[in-house]
Amino acid sequence: MTKLVILDRDGVINLDSDAFVKNADEWIPIKNSIKAIARLSKAGYLIAVATNQSGLGRGHFNQNDLDAMHNKMTQLVEAEGGSFATIKYCPHKPDEGCECRKPLPGLIDQIMEELSISDLSGCFMVGDSLRDLQAGEARGCKAVLVKTGKGEKTLAANEGLENALVFNELADFVGWLLA
Structure with a gap:
């Protein structure tokens, strides 16, 4: 079984x-999220990110801005x-x-193809919106809702969450998974 966690x-x-988060200066990590990702990685999990970035198509930021945000995120995780x-x-x-x-x-x-993974059962999709969870569930991922971001609003709507695990934040999910 592949140990994979996909994150929004x-x-x-x-x-x-x-x-919209439009540049690297506006890209601010949620407390504990970077350390949590590093913990997962060090425990042997593959970590993938799947993110809707319509701000690019809408012209709110350009490819260089998006690359800078992802470079910042990657460097912070690598530093841990x-x-x-x-x-x-x-x-x-x-x-x-x-x-x-x-x-x-x-x-x-795209993630499955790049990482040569054919079965996502046992893998997790972590998001703060129903659409994140639906994308993962469509390919067999276990749904994990975090209450950060739009998570509280998603939880309050209480639709489509029957199979979702719910945690306050990413670090709480990681603590549970690695326990």
């Missing part, structure tokens, strides 16, 4: 913003002794009809 980015790893297996993102606007925008599982498919 905004609201799970870093603070989210309704006005961890690493990402891959980072996949959907640059499309919601109305573009792509296959990669969550809740569709296109980003999950």
Whole structure:
């Protein structure tokens, strides 16, 4: 069984913003998230990121800005002794009809292909919105909702969460998984 945890980015790893996280200065990690990712990585888990980044398609930021945000995230995790297996993102606007925008599982498919994984049962998809969980569940991942970011709002709506594990934050999930 592959030990893989797929993470949404905004609201799970870093603070989210309704006005979009537009550059590396605005990309601020959620307390404990970086150390949690490093712990998972050091415990032998592959860590992948699957993130909708429609701000790119909407012109709120450019590819260099997105690369700088992901470089910052990667460097912070590496400084704690961890690493990402891959980072996949959907640059499309919601109305573009792509296959990669969550809740569709296109980003999950990209991760599976890049990492040569054919079965995601036993793997986890961690997100703060229902669409994150739906994308992972469509490919057999166990759904994990964190209450950070939009998580409290998602939990309050209480739709589609029947099979989801719920944790206050990423670090709490990691503590549970590694216990």
